[in-house]
Amino acid sequence: MSRRLFCVGAVFCLVGVAAALFGRPGAEEFVLSERARRLHQRAIVVDTHVDVPYSHFSKTEFDFSQRHAPDWGHVDIPRMREGGLDAPFFSIYIPATVTGPEAVKRALQLIAWTRALVERHPHELALATTAAEVRRLHREGKIAVLLGMEGGHMIAEDLLVLRTYADLGVRYLTLAHSRSTNWAGSSGENDNRPLTDFGKQVIRELNRLGVLVDISHVSDQTFWDALAVSEAPMIASHSSCRALCNHPRNMTDEMIRALARKGGVIQITFVDTFLSQELYEAQRATEAERNRRLAALRDLFPNDPERQRAERERILEEYRRQGPRVSWERIVDHIDHAVKVAGVDHVGIGSDFDGATMPDGMDDCTSLPKLTEALLRRGYSERDVEKILGGNLLRVLEQAERVAQRLRGR
Numbered sequence: 001m002s003r004r005l006f007c008v009g010a011v012f013c014l015v016g017v018a019a020a021l022f023g024r025p026g027a028e029e030f031v032l033s034e035r036a037r038r039l040h041q042r043a044i045v046v047d048t049h050v051d052v053p054y055s056h057f058s059k060t061e062f063d064f065s066q067r068h069a070p071d072w073g074h075v076d077i078p079r080m081r082e083g084g085l086d087a088p089f090f091s092i093y094i095p096a097t098v099t100g101p102e103a104v105k106r107a108l109q110l111i112a113w114t115r116a117l118v119e120r121h122p123h124e125l126a127l128a129t130t131a132a133e134v135r136r137l138h139r140e141g142k143i144a145v146l147l148g149m150e151g152g153h154m155i156a157e158d159l160l161v162l163r164t165y166a167d168l169g170v171r172y173l174t175l176a177h178s179r180s181t182n183w184a185g186s187s188g189e190n191d192n193r194p195l196t197d198f199g200k201q202v203i204r205e206l207n208r209l210g211v212l213v214d215i216s217h218v219s220d221q222t223f224w225d226a227l228a229v230s231e232a233p234m235i236a237s238h239s240s241c242r243a244l245c246n247h248p249r250n251m252t253d254e255m256i257r258a259l260a261r262k263g264g265v266i267q268i269t270f271v272d273t274f275l276s277q278e279l280y281e282a283q284r285a286t287e288a289e290r291n292r293r294l295a296a297l298r299d300l301f302p303n304d305p306e307r308q309r310a311e312r313e314r315i316l317e318e319y320r321r322q323g324p325r326v327s328w329e330r331i332v333d334h335i336d337h338a339v340k341v342a343g344v345d346h347v348g349i350g351s352d353f354d355g356a357t358m359p360d361g362m363d364d365c366t367s368l369p370k371l372t373e374a375l376l377r378r379g380y381s382e383r384d385v386e387k388i389l390g391g392n393l394l395r396v397l398e399q400a401e402r403v404a405q406r407l408r409g410r
């Protein structure tokens with residue numbers, strides 16, 4: 001044991017003894033914070049939804065090795081280190097309006113860009129494609145970057161394209177994004193047509209490839225149909241609980257329970273609109289007016305996409321300021337609710353960092369340790385917190401790997 005470690009340990013024990021003997025709240029606080037800090041450091045923290053590729057692709061000025069202010073993205077290497085974010089799934093995402101060969105081209109570009117980003121920082125980052133690799137990289141002190149693909153439109157209805165993505169390292173596929181595909185329904189369109197035969201083939205191929213089936217963004221019917229077909233446990237990569245915020249992007253208790261019964265995991269998302277019923281309702285009340293103003297920007301600033309983007313941001317920020325504030329503690333409420341519904345083995349986190357507005361106090365990935373402390377404070381055991389932070393997701397990935405081996409051995 002190093003001298004420094006010994007000193008920290010000694011102080012830790014003394015304060016613990018003092019807290020036990022005298023019940024001083026200050027000392028107890030210190031002990032709990034210290035326990036949370038160590039636990040967070042030791043745990044493998046997996047976040048199944050981080051939009052780094054989409055938000056930084058084609059921007060040369062963002063140096064991932066430098067620390068940026070919280071208002072410039074939510075993630076970079078120094079901030080991942082500080083926040084103890086060990087294994088982010090970087091999202092391969094292009095808008096659902098882009099389809100066919102163009103969608104495939106752009107998805108491949110994003111994958112290549114992300115792999116190149118990882119290769120540029122070989123001492124800090126490495127691509128991981130299995131749970132065992134994530135564990136090994138964590139032991140080596142490296143951040144394990146995984147790839148998740150957000151939207152079935154990118155496979156262009158071709159299982160060989162899907163297989164190519166898997167070969168390049170993609171480890172989950174969100175069946176649909178904001179629009180339905182020809183084979184899977186989106187919650188964005190409340191499309192409750194049944195999953196088609198091709199959709200079922202996609203699920204079987206995902207199982208065979210060891211790529212996780214992700215049901216965030218899909219319609220309720222597509223969720224149920226996918227659940228019936230999938231031989232491997234499924235994930236919701238970034239969804240929260242409809243019982244607390246009745247947004248179609250969230251899951252009902254019945255869905256969370258069914259997902260868990262087949263071994264899956266709901267990765268609670270931090271997106272403010274999906275956490276707070278009040279904010280969701282306020283946004284719906286102004287939706288028509290907001291959309292009208294946003295649509296007018298094209299005519300107001302023709303041939304000036306930069307200005308359009310800036311004005312768009314300004315308008316969205318204006319509505320954000322008017323709406324009710326949402327605290328980061330709502331994330332813990334959703335985690336807690338999902339645990340009560342499905343059990344502690346079936347809940348994790350999928351932030352949507354770099355892709356959405358975060359609640360107050362979750363400024364960027366350096367705020368992640370707050371969740372660990374809050375869960376301990378609510379009486380969760382250290383073992384259970386480790387499961388929520390990443391253990392559950394790694395278990396599901398391992399199960400999917402085993403299903404793939406079995407199916408390929410047939």
Ligand SMILES: [Zn+2]
Pocket residue numbers: 150217238
């Ligand atoms: Zn999303």
